[in-house]
Amino acid sequence: MTADALPEPGAARSAPDRLLAVLAAFDHAHPALTLTDISRRAGLTLTTAHRLVGALTEWGALERDTDGIYHVGLRLWEVAALAPRGLALRQIALPYLEDLYEATHENVQLAVRDGDEVVYIEWFSGRSAVGVHIRVGARWPLHATGVGLALLAHSDPASQETYCQGELAAFTPYTITDGARLRRVLAEVRRTGVAVSSRQVTEDALSVAAPVRGPGGAVVAAVSVVVPQAGAQVPVLTPAVRVAARGISRALGWQPDEASTPRAGRGSVGSSGSGGSGRGSLIPGRSALPAPRPTPLPAPPS
Numbered sequence: 001m002t003a004d005a006l007p008e009p010g011a012a013r014s015a016p017d018r019l020l021a022v023l024a025a026f027d028h029a030h031p032a033l034t035l036t037d038i039s040r041r042a043g044l045t046l047t048t049a050h051r052l053v054g055a056l057t058e059w060g061a062l063e064r065d066t067d068g069i070y071h072v073g074l075r076l077w078e079v080a081a082l083a084p085r086g087l088a089l090r091q092i093a094l095p096y097l098e099d100l101y102e103a104t105h106e107n108v109q110l111a112v113r114d115g116d117e118v119v120y121i122e123w124f125s126g127r128s129a130v131g132v133h134i135r136v137g138a139r140w141p142l143h144a145t146g147v148g149l150a151l152l153a154h155s156d157p158a159s160q161e162t163y164c165q166g167e168l169a170a171f172t173p174y175t176i177t178d179g180a181r182l183r184r185v186l187a188e189v190r191r192t193g194v195a196v197s198s199r200q201v202t203e204d205a206l207s208v209a210a211p212v213r214g215p216g217g218a219v220v221a222a223v224s225v226v227v228p229q230a231g232a233q234v235p236v237l238t239p240a241v242r243v244a245a246r247g248i249s250r251a252l253g254w255q256p257d258e259a260s261t262p263r264a265g266r267g268s269v270g271s272s273g274s275g276g277s278g279r280g281s282l283i284p285g286r287s288a289l290p291a292p293r294p295t296p297l298p299a300p301p302s
Contacts, residue, residue, distance in 0.1 A: 018042070018044060018048060018052060019052055019055075019056070021042040021043060021044060022038055022042050022044070022049065022052045022053060022056060022062075023056070023061065023072075023076075024042070025037070025038045025041035025042045026071075026072050028135070028137065028138070031071060031072070032069045032070070032071050033069065033070050034068065034069060034070070035049060035050060035053060035068070035070070038053060038070065053070060056073075057070070057073070059075060060073045060074065060075025060076070061073050061075055061076040062076075087121075089110070089112070089121060089220070089221060089252075090110065090121050090122045092248065092251050092252060093110050093122065093212070093221070093223070093248045093251070094122070095247075096223075096244045096247040096248045096251070097110055097122060097124060097223065097244065098124070099244065099247075100223070100225060100240060100241065100244040101124040101126070103240050104225050104227070104237065104240060105126040106126055106225050106226060106227045107123065107124065107125050107126070107225065107226035107227070108123070108124040108223070108224070108225055108226075109122070109123050109124075109147060109207075109223065109224045109225075109226065110122040110123075110147075110212075110221060110222075110223050111145075111147040111148070111151070111221065111222055111223075111224075112151075112220065112221045112222075113142070113148075113151040113152075113155070114139070116141060116142055116163060116166070117139040117140060117141060117142065117148075118139065118140055118141075118142060118145055118147050118148040118151060118222075119137065119138070119139055120135070120136055120137065120138045120139075120147075121136060121137075121221075122136060123135065123136055140201065141168070141169055142163060143163070143168050143175075143176050143182055143200075144169070144171055144175055144176070144197070144200045144201050145197055145200065145201065145207060145209075145224075146195045146196065146197035146207030146208060146209030146222075146224045146226075147195075147207070147209045147222035147223070147224045148197075148222075149185060149186065149189055149195035149197055149209065150189060150194070150195045150209040150210060150211045150219070150222040150224075151211065151219060151221075151222050152186060153185075153186040153187075153189035153190050153195065153211075154189075154190065154211050154218075154219035155219075160183075160186060163182075164179035164180075164182050164183050164186075165179055168182065171200065171201045171202075172199055172200065172201065172202065172203050173203075174198065174199040174200060174203065175200050175201070176200065193210060193211070193242060194208060194209065194210045194238050194241060194242060195207075195208070195209045195210075195222075196208055196209075196234055197209070198229060198232075199229055203229070204228060204229050204230070205226050205227070205228065205229055206226070206227055206228070206229040206232040206234075207224045207225070207226045207227075208224060208225055208227075208234060208237045208238055208241045209222050209223065209224035209241065210222065210223060210224070210241045210242045210244070210245035210246075211245060212245050212248045212249050212252070213249040213252070213254040214249075214252050214253070214254060215252060215253035215254060217254060220252070221248070222245070223241060223244050223245045223248060224241060225237055225240065225241055
């Protein structure tokens, strides 16, 4: 629940709802708030906000600085770190993300799905890499990003159809906003095993993404590299991203069925890609990734 979506102050709300409303008042645009700010954004009376903020501060979910400004506390971060699709997944994926970054020196991202959005749980950026509107914890609609397309394409058919029938927000003149086109793009992602998102969020960036699978084969995350759209070499980037995704998947305990591995295809605006598969080098001339030790991780809810 976001602060903007909270009930009106007069609406009947349970004690847990009011407590969560205080936490939801904080976001990336509002990381530091006064008590009055919290009261207004949470839709609570100042007296109620004062009582709840006091309890959360005493527990450690919030921290109050010397100027009386409140911030999210370390205790809340400690609890959030237990999420299996957060830091646990990040720690398993980190060696492969680092290898992909060293091979490309471009933006490298790891994301998971949450409803109709992707949430970024790790991001590397080079000094000369293309600028992206990404940070750890950032959210974007599924259809507008490479990682989102990779995740949506491997969700259940009913979920895909519901998303395709919904409103598709546009961020550039090239963003996919037509449900029929999105269906074709998702089919191509499944055929090739990768997604290419070109000029969907900004007009100067292109993303190549591949799905990450858990022990049972379900897609639990997606990894991508984002490069300048001008001069992007999709056939070179695709095998690097696919090998990184497969490496993370194997580390999670996935056992691939080589016969069902998607064949590579040509890339196009929206989605697809090309390149090889298997556990080879990320970029020609680089050594192969080491064989990982499987680490269990629960699959996300459908």
